[in-house]
Amino acid sequence: MEWLQQLVNGISLGSIYALIALGYTMVYGIIKLINFAHGDVFMLGAFIGFYAIARWDLGFFPALIISMLLCAIIGVIIERVAYKRLRNATRIAALITAIGVSLLIEYTVIFFRGASPEAYPEVLPNTSISILGASISSQSIMILAVTIVLMILLQFIVHKTKIGKAMRAVSHDADAARLMGINVDNTISATFAIGSALAGAAGVIFGVYYTRIEPLMGVLPGLKAFVAAVLGGIGSIPGAMVGGLVLGVVETIVSALGYSLWRDAAAFVILILILILKPSGIFGKNAREKV
Amino acid sequence: MTEKKSLKRFASIFLASSLIVGALAACSSSEEGTSTNSGSSTGGGENSEVIKIGGNLELSGAVASYGSSIKQGAELAIEEINAAGGIDGKQVEFVPVDNKSENSEATNAAIKLATQDKVTAMIAPATSGNVIATAQIANQYKIPTVTASGTAPNVTENADGTINDFVFRTCFIDPFQGIVAANFATNELGAKNVAIYADNSSDYAKGLAASFKQQIEENGGTVVAEEAYVAKDTDFKSTLTRLKSANPEFIFIPGYYEEVGLIVKQARELGIEAPLMGADGWDSPTLVELAGAEALNNTFITNHYSAQDPDETIQGFVTAFESKYSESPNAFHALGYDTVYFIKDAIERAGSTDGEAIQKALAETKDLSLITGTFSVDEKHNPVKSATVLEYVDGNQQFNSKVNP
Numbered sequence: 001m002e003w004l005q006q007l008v009n010g011i012s013l014g015s016i017y018a019l020i021a022l023g024y025t026m027v028y029g030i031i032k033l034i035n036f037a038h039g040d041v042f043m044l045g046a047f048i049g050f051y052a053i054a055r056w057d058l059g060f061f062p063a064l065i066i067s068m069l070l071c072a073i074i075g076v077i078i079e080r081v082a083y084k085r086l087r088n089a090t091r092i093a094a095l096i097t098a099i100g101v102s103l104l105i106e107y108t109v110i111f112f113r114g115a116s117p118e119a120y121p122e123v124l125p126n127t128s129i130s131i132l133g134a135s136i137s138s139q140s141i142m143i144l145a146v147t148i149v150l151m152i153l154l155q156f157i158v159h160k161t162k163i164g165k166a167m168r169a170v171s172h173d174a175d176a177a178r179l180m181g182i183n184v185d186n187t188i189s190a191t192f193a194i195g196s197a198l199a200g201a202a203g204v205i206f207g208v209y210y211t212r213i214e215p216l217m218g219v220l221p222g223l224k225a226f227v228a229a230v231l232g233g234i235g236s237i238p239g240a241m242v243g244g245l246v247l248g249v250v251e252t253i254v255s256a257l258g259y260s261l262w263r264d265a266a267a268f269v270i271l272i273l274i275l276i277l278k279p280s281g282i283f284g285k286n287a288r289e290k291v
Numbered sequence: 292m293t294e295k296k297s298l299k300r301f302a303s304i305f306l307a308s309s310l311i312v313g314a315l316a317a318c319s320s321s322e323e324g325t326s327t328n329s330g331s332s333t334g335g336g337e338n339s340e341v342i343k344i345g346g347n348l349e350l351s352g353a354v355a356s357y358g359s360s361i362k363q364g365a366e367l368a369i370e371e372i373n374a375a376g377g378i379d380g381k382q383v384e385f386v387p388v389d390n391k392s393e394n395s396e397a398t399n400a401a402i403k404l405a406t407q408d409k410v411t412a413m414i415a416p417a418t419s420g421n422v423i424a425t426a427q428i429a430n431q432y433k434i435p436t437v438t439a440s441g442t443a444p445n446v447t448e449n450a451d452g453t454i455n456d457f458v459f460r461t462c463f464i465d466p467f468q469g470i471v472a473a474n475f476a477t478n479e480l481g482a483k484n485v486a487i488y489a490d491n492s493s494d495y496a497k498g499l500a501a502s503f504k505q506q507i508e509e510n511g512g513t514v515v516a517e518e519a520y521v522a523k524d525t526d527f528k529s530t531l532t533r534l535k536s537a538n539p540e541f542i543f544i545p546g547y548y549e550e551v552g553l554i555v556k557q558a559r560e561l562g563i564e565a566p567l568m569g570a571d572g573w574d575s576p577t578l579v580e581l582a583g584a585e586a587l588n589n590t591f592i593t594n595h596y597s598a599q600d601p602d603e604t605i606q607g608f609v610t611a612f613e614s615k616y617s618e619s620p621n622a623f624h625a626l627g628y629d630t631v632y633f634i635k636d637a638i639e640r641a642g643s644t645d646g647e648a649i650q651k652a653l654a655e656t657k658d659l660s661l662i663t664g665t666f667s668v669d670e671k672h673n674p675v676k677s678a679t680v681l682e683y684v685d686g687n688q689q690f691n692s693k694v695n696p
Contacts, residue, residue, distance in 0.1 A: 002536040005561070009528040117549055119580035128560060135562040210525045211581050212553055220523075255529035261491055261519055263529075 005134040006256045007249065012140045012209065014248020015147040019202035020225035021232065021240035022154065023075075023195030029171045029235035030191045032091065036098040037078055039222015040105035041196045045071045045203025046213040047109065053123050060123040060208065064146070067204045068197040075196025076189045084185070102222075109215040117214040120207040143205050150201055151241055154194070158237060163190050171235070220264070227271045233284025242282060341384045342377070342644055344369070344634060345404035345413040345434075347425060352392025357417035357623050361439045362387055364627025365414055367615055372631070378638050383631075390416055394424040401425035405432040411644045412437070412634045415458065417623065419443035422458065429457040433646035435653055437461060437634055439626035440595075442571075444498075447672040457646070459653050459672045461630045461663065465495055468570040468593045469502030471678040471694045472543055475591065477510040479680075479692065480566055482541035484515045486534050488554065490546035491519035499545035499570055515539050520550060527554045528561060535563050547572045552581025559586040566591060571622070574688075584686030591691065593678045595622040596663040599690040600679065608662045622663075629661040664693070 020042055027035045045067045052063035082101050086094045124142055128135045158164040166187045169177040178184050206221070207213050224247060232243025247267060254266045274281060346365060349358025369385045377383055386408045390397040397416050404410045405428055413429065415422045415438035422441035429436035437459045438446060444464050447455050476482045485507055490496035504514055516537035518530045531554070534542065542558070542565055544551055551573050558567065568591040579587060598609050598619050608628065612620040620628075636659055637652035638644060656668040666676035682691040 002532060005532045005535075006529055009526075009532060012528075013526050117577070117581075119552070119577065122583060126560065128562060130562070135560070137560045139560075206525075210553060211556060212525060212549065217525075251526075252529040256533055258518070258533065260530045261521065 004132055006252050008134055008136050010249035010252035014245035015144055016202055016206055017225050017228045017247050018241045018244025019147055019198050020221055021228040021244045023199045024226055024229040025234055025240040026191050026195045030188055033094050037101040038199055039218035040102050041071050041075055042199040042203045043218035045200030046207045049204030049207055050118055050120055054121050064201055064204050067200040071200025072193040072197040075192040079189055079192040106215055115215055117212050120211045124208055139209060143209055167191055224267050227267050230271060231274050231281055233281025236283040239281055239283030341382050343384045343386055343408060343410040345408060345410035346387035347390055347400040347413055347416050348387055349392040349417050350389035354392050354418055360623035361417055361627030363616055364624040365631045367612060368628045368631035372635055378635050386410055394421055397421040397424045401428035405434050414630050419446050422446045426455045426458045435649045437630050439630040440623055457650055461626050461633050462595055463676055464673050465498045466502035469499040470506045471593045472568050473503045473506035475680055475694055476541045477512055480541055483512050484539050485512055485541040486516040486537060486539035488518045488542055488544045492521040496545040503543050527557050531558050531561050535561055539565055541565055542567050544569050548575040548578040552578045555582040556586045579686045587683040590683045592681050594681055596625045597679045597681055597690040605662055625662045629663050632661055
């Protein structure tokens with residue numbers, strides 16, 4: 001039952017990519033900015049969760065909620081300080097700013113606590129359940145459950161609430177939305193808050209699942225999640241989920257075939273192929289570029 | 292313009308005067324040196340009253356803990372030797388110099404020890420790169436130099452196969468740990484089908500994996516799976532699942548604790564019960580935090596020595612060390628201590644403090660019994676010695692056995 005086991009491995013990895021990819025895709029959808037600092041918000045989420053669990057003796061769920069709340073605030077601050085004034089600047093200026101914010105966050109954390117890794121305390125019971133010969137840890141089931149709940153919640157917010165409606169309207173046409181009386185700035189801030197909260201959640205989940213966290217941990221998952229978002233069709237929320245899961249499973253298959261050293265390369269080959277063959281991604285609409 | 296000129300003049304006067312002061316200081320110290328040398332002109336002085344042993348060590352910088360540990364161990368050994376009457380009736384003086392964990396500073400420190408302090412022998416830096424930076428100085432001034440913990444093969448043997456004549460070491464070399472692990476797997480655990488999961492981004496791990504593989508095949512075992520990872524990876528489950536399906540009885544994982552901790556944890560989560568083994572790269576308290584004490588059960592590492600070794604001399608050393616520094620000695624402490632005794636033994640057999648005579652004696656060392664093992668020096672200046680196998684039991688390292696080469 002090796003393949004069933006590999007599928008479980010792939011889905012666990014993919015659900016973390018999916019959670020991060022959601023933030024990328026939401027921000028891109030609304031202001032057409034690739035927020036490269038998103039991977040670092042994920043890292044901050046992991047550290048907030050770590051301090052909540054290790055220093056304040058909180059459980060998994062309180063730590064998860066604290067991390068999500070603080071990351072939401074951090075996301076809004078980043079948007080207000082760094083990106084808001086660039087809203088009418090060229091896209092390359094905003095992109096470079098995003099890379100700058102990313103480096104600023106990484107090295108501020110290193111400045112204050114050093115670059116050494118930290119081991120997440122065990123907060124969730126870790127027993128292995130054997131299903132059809134595949135061993136599934138209770139942690140991965142819990143993590144998958146949390147991920148699914150968060151995704152359902154997100155779908156609910158985007159499609160059933162007033163702020164979700166505003167977000168969709170702004171992403172469709174910001175000027176028309178403003179004419180209709182929608183507060184565009186607040187809507188964009190709300191998008192950053194939700195996206196960053198999901199990254200914070202992904203950080204805590206990553207910490208619990210993989211144990212080791214360090215200040216540069218956001219770089220590679222951030223890039224992978226970006227690939228996942230592009231794969232699913234950037235700007236599309238279901239696309240980010242599917243893209244994340246597909247990427248996780250593909251990486252796992254590459255390792256399972258014995259090419260573990262090619263795993264990271266595989267993710268970026270996917271990015272190149274998607275950009276050449278179907279730039280709009282799996283779920284993307286072939287929308288006309290507005291000029 | 293004039294201001295600049297006067298500044299320049301001031302600077303040159305300042306420099307000149309500081310040079311003079313420096314030269315005077317150097318003179319006076321060398322005078323002191325020669326007066327104790329009673330007129331002898333050779334470096335070290337054959338008839339000197341004291342034997343100077345230099346310590347070119349990492350006392351600050353990135354790996355300060357290694358160098359400081361070696362210094363503590365060496366100081367304890369010298370204290371003991373002097374209390375017992377010194378070497379051939381001469382007292383030993385230790386001259387430690389800080390190389391700041393940098394290659395260029397290590398070279399400078401070696402030059403200082405060779406030319407100003409005129410030491411008889413030197414303890415070389417702790418890390419292989421820094422030792423290599425001092426090798427040329429040692430050869431040039433013919434000062435026997437012994438590193439306590441530089442484990443890379445190219446410390447004593449250059450790339451073209453020539454030997455650094457005056458460079459020796461007290462520790463075993465990297466590939467040896469792979470051989471020890473292979474013998475342990477075959478002889479102690481009775482494993483026939485083994486797997487290797489190595490860090491592909493580290494020469495250290497690749498060297499260990501290669502020597503492990505060669506030895507296990509010589510022992511009649513089979514490597515059923517060989518996989519690799521790179522430093523900073525976090526998800527090892529897919530590769531571990533692949534390893535599991537190959538059904539190995541033993542998995543060798545050379546690498547550093549940051550990744551190994553995660554590998555051990557994830558392997559146990561996937562239900563891999565086989566014994567796992569690594570080398571001294573695992574040796575860190577962080578490993579236990581990352582993997583969890585329970586997952587680490589039934590894992591082994593090779594190391595230079597264990598403070599829990601029941602051997603009498605080792606326990607004597609541990610007691611002496613603890614009473615002097617009130618902490619338990621680690622492998623670096625023990626290696627630093629042994630390095631001094633290694634040099635002492637050679638000076639005694641050489642019967643002189645002449646560099647070439649000591650060099651010859653070091654190279655001819657046979658069955659010297661020290662804390663980190665009994666060893667003879669081979670033609671590549673590497674000690675042939677036993678390694679200690681430690682087992683993790685509930686998060687603590689426990690002495691398991693000693694494996695001879």
